Amino acid sequence: MSGVTEGPDVSREHALHLLGQMLRIRQFEDRCAQLYTQQKIRGFLHLYNGEEAVAVGVMQALEPRDALVATYREHGHALARGVPMDALMAEMYGKRTGSSGGRGGSMHVFDVSKRFYGGNAIVGGGLPLAVGLALAEKLDKRGGIAACFFGEGAVAEGEFHESLNLASLWRLPVLFICENNLYAMGTALARSEAVTDIRAKAAAYSLTAHAIDGMDVLAVESAARRAVDAIRRGDGPQFLECKTYRLRAHSMFDAQLYRDKAEVEEWRKRGPLITFTTRCKAAGLIAEADFLQLESAANAEVDAAVAFAERSDWEPVEQLERFVYAEHRA
Amino acid sequence: MADESPSRRLTYREALREGLREALQNDPKVFLMGEDVGRYGGCYAVTKSLLAEFGEERIRDTPLSESAFVGAGIGAALGGMRPIVEIMTVNFSLLALDQIVNNAATLCHMSGGQCPVPVVIRMATGAGRQLAAQHSHSLEGWYAHIPGLRIVAPATLEDARGMLGAALRCPDPVLIFEHIALLNVEGELPERAVQVDIDHAAIRRPGRDITVLTYGASLSKCLEAAAQLSAQGIELEVVDLRTLRPLDDALIVESVRRTHRALIVDEGWRSGSLSAEIGMRIVEQAFFDLDAPIARVCTAEVPIPYPRHLEEAALPSVAQIVAAAAGLVAHES
Numbered sequence: 001m002s003g004v005t006e007g008p009d010v011s012r013e014h015a016l017h018l019l020g021q022m023l024r025i026r027q028f029e030d031r032c033a034q035l036y037t038q039q040k041i042r043g044f045l046h047l048y049n050g051e052e053a054v055a056v057g058v059m060q061a062l063e064p065r066d067a068l069v070a071t072y073r074e075h076g077h078a079l080a081r082g083v084p085m086d087a088l089m090a091e092m093y094g095k096r097t098g099s100s101g102g103r104g105g106s107m108h109v110f111d112v113s114k115r116f117y118g119g120n121a122i123v124g125g126g127l128p129l130a131v132g133l134a135l136a137e138k139l140d141k142r143g144g145i146a147a148c149f150f151g152e153g154a155v156a157e158g159e160f161h162e163s164l165n166l167a168s169l170w171r172l173p174v175l176f177i178c179e180n181n182l183y184a185m186g187t188a189l190a191r192s193e194a195v196t197d198i199r200a201k202a203a204a205y206s207l208t209a210h211a212i213d214g215m216d217v218l219a220v221e222s223a224a225r226r227a228v229d230a231i232r233r234g235d236g237p238q239f240l241e242c243k244t245y246r247l248r249a250h251s252m253f254d255a256q257l258y259r260d261k262a263e264v265e266e267w268r269k270r271g272p273l274i275t276f277t278t279r280c281k282a283a284g285l286i287a288e289a290d291f292l293q294l295e296s297a298a299n300a301e302v303d304a305a306v307a308f309a310e311r312s313d314w315e316p317v318e319q320l321e322r323f324v325y326a327e328h329r330a
Numbered sequence: 331m332a333d334e335s336p337s338r339r340l341t342y343r344e345a346l347r348e349g350l351r352e353a354l355q356n357d358p359k360v361f362l363m364g365e366d367v368g369r370y371g372g373c374y375a376v377t378k379s380l381l382a383e384f385g386e387e388r389i390r391d392t393p394l395s396e397s398a399f400v401g402a403g404i405g406a407a408l409g410g411m412r413p414i415v416e417i418m419t420v421n422f423s424l425l426a427l428d429q430i431v432n433n434a435a436t437l438c439h440m441s442g443g444q445c446p447v448p449v450v451i452r453m454a455t456g457a458g459r460q461l462a463a464q465h466s467h468s469l470e471g472w473y474a475h476i477p478g479l480r481i482v483a484p485a486t487l488e489d490a491r492g493m494l495g496a497a498l499r500c501p502d503p504v505l506i507f508e509h510i511a512l513l514n515v516e517g518e519l520p521e522r523a524v525q526v527d528i529d530h531a532a533i534r535r536p537g538r539d540i541t542v543l544t545y546g547a548s549l550s551k552c553l554e555a556a557a558q559l560s561a562q563g564i565e566l567e568v569v570d571l572r573t574l575r576p577l578d579d580a581l582i583v584e585s586v587r588r589t590h591r592a593l594i595v596d597e598g599w600r601s602g603s604l605s606a607e608i609g610m611r612i613v614e615q616a617f618f619d620l621d622a623p624i625a626r627v628c629t630a631e632v633p634i635p636y637p638r639h640l641e642e643a644a645l646p647s648v649a650q651i652v653a654a655a656a657g658l659v660a661h662e663s
Contacts, residue, residue: 101442132405162398
């Protein structure tokens with residue numbers, strides 16, 4: 001079935017919201033790439049272009065009481081979760097007004113007020129944390145869940161298997177979201193996994209697992225809503241494999257020798273922004289003017305965030321050793 | 331202390347269990363998880379009977395997935411619980427290094443102070459039971475290298491019971507190293523729980539001639555050496571470090587300034603070790619107070635061998651401590 005003739009099952013208001021969120025992420029990431037070339041942002045920078053539908057789609061299903069764990073490619077998740085863009089950009093700069101006080105940088109965005117627990121830069125390292133956050137929800141009978149984003153590269157790590165087993169064994173309220181963008185840095189899935197069906201691996205641990213089109217924000221949203229409902233009903237952990245694609249390099253150091261330009265161009269046509277915009281326009285839900293307005297609003301927000309980061313202060317060197325240990329003892 | 335409350339005879343193992351029971355009774359957010367802690371009663375029988383008393387929700391048997399259940403402890407701590415994670419032995423903690431070093435130790439700093447990690451991780455440590463190289467490590471000094479962690483080693487019954495409570499009152503990740511050779515040691519403990527801290531070293535035997543710095547199961551060896559040397563007129567001051575990170579520099583330096591001699595006894599290997607760190611701190615802070623070179627008795631630099639005579643030869647012994655101390659006083663300043 002063609003997405004152009006099939007009208008999306010979504011209100012105009014919600015369509016604008018989803019598109020606006022994806023545009024914010026896209027514009028933020030594109031600006032980060034520019035700022036990196038100007039050396040305003042240093043270290044490793046991993047951009048989310050092409051995968052926006054996953055974070056934005058899943059986030060529609062989550063509530064403020066739910067906890068999140070993401071990876072080093074987490075700007076999109078942070079923005080979609082409501083981490084203020086000003087603080088996020090200041091974190092890219094390493095300024096003290098950043099979401100982690102500047103100490104984390106691009107890979108370690110934290111915002112406990114949004115229950116956003118990082119920004120984990122060890123592949124697979126966030127999964128056990130999400131299991132523990134879910135265990136806390138269960139033991140404390142609070143009714144929240146933990147959502148955990150990770151790439152398909154994590155599937156090769158022991159922590160993936162240990163975590164899925166433990167979550168399933170204890171029937172913990174975890175939503176595992178695998179963002180399968182086909183490459184673990186430069187290693188294609190088939191070059192590193194004997195079994196490339198990730199959904200099947202999750203199902204082997206007795207999790208309810210679905211593979212979905214991660215380029216389709218509505219497909220992600222509806223799958224996430226079903227999964228979250230099931231978790232809250234007490235059906236145990238759920239697993240979504242979102243098939244997606246990274247349109248930019250792995251990081252700013254990546255020459256992309258491992259994939260064809262033609263392949264990237266092919267996926268670009270399937271990009272979540274372009275396809276969703278096309279569908280919504282075809283269905284008469286939104287007009288070009290709406291798109292331009294959202295785009296310019298996102299642009300203005302990014303401009304303001306850059307200005308905020310620029311004028312923010314650096315942490316004084318005297319504060320170097322703060323936060324190694326907690327500052328408030330019970 | 332002049333504690334008037336009645337006391338009982340307990341083993342170190344029972345003191346650890348008392349500490350766990352008190353922690354579980356005192357705070358509903360405390361729970362225990364680890365391999366064989368429940369149905370089996372603990373590999374070393376420390377957690378025996380706790381499952382029956384506190385139930386499956388709070389005494390949780392885990393799969394052999396050190397990384398997942400240690401990480402889950404960290405995550406549960408982030409989520410507001412007060413988890414006690416038992417890793418069966420320090421040897422298996424190596425399978426959870428990612429979680430301990432990359433997460434527990436970093437999250438507070440990396441998040442700008444938003445994410446303290448109040449998790450307690452207990453593990454058995456040490457050699458002496460002919461368990462060979464993969465079950466005899468003493469790696470607490472290794473962990474003491476890591477900023478963000480607190481490392482403690484109870485050497486007495488009082489600390490075996492009390493350090494857990496102190497660790498749970500602390501908002502940071504605390505690793506407790508319980509030496510397997512101490513489990514059957516007996517002693518008197520007051521009926522009533524006594525609070526201890528995890529900030530200070532303790533002088534277990536005062537003496538004027540040599541400061542002996544040690545911890546864990548080596549403490550009793552040092553005290554025995556001190557008793558032997560006392561008969562020869564050499565008085566050792568035996569310091570139980572108790573907390574290996576952060577080290578109690580003030581007490582260490584104060585003692586060395588009085589005795590002018592320092593001997594470090596550590597079941598860890600000496601290269602790149604805690605004993606090296608302590609020695610260097612003494613050099614940095616009390617060099618001109620020393621009347622003799624700092625001496626060390628450490629484990630021989632071999633993977634611990636299985637046969638008893640070789641294992642004994644590898645580990646610090648009372649005889650080695652006596653000889654090292656005698657050598658220090660023989661050294662004329």
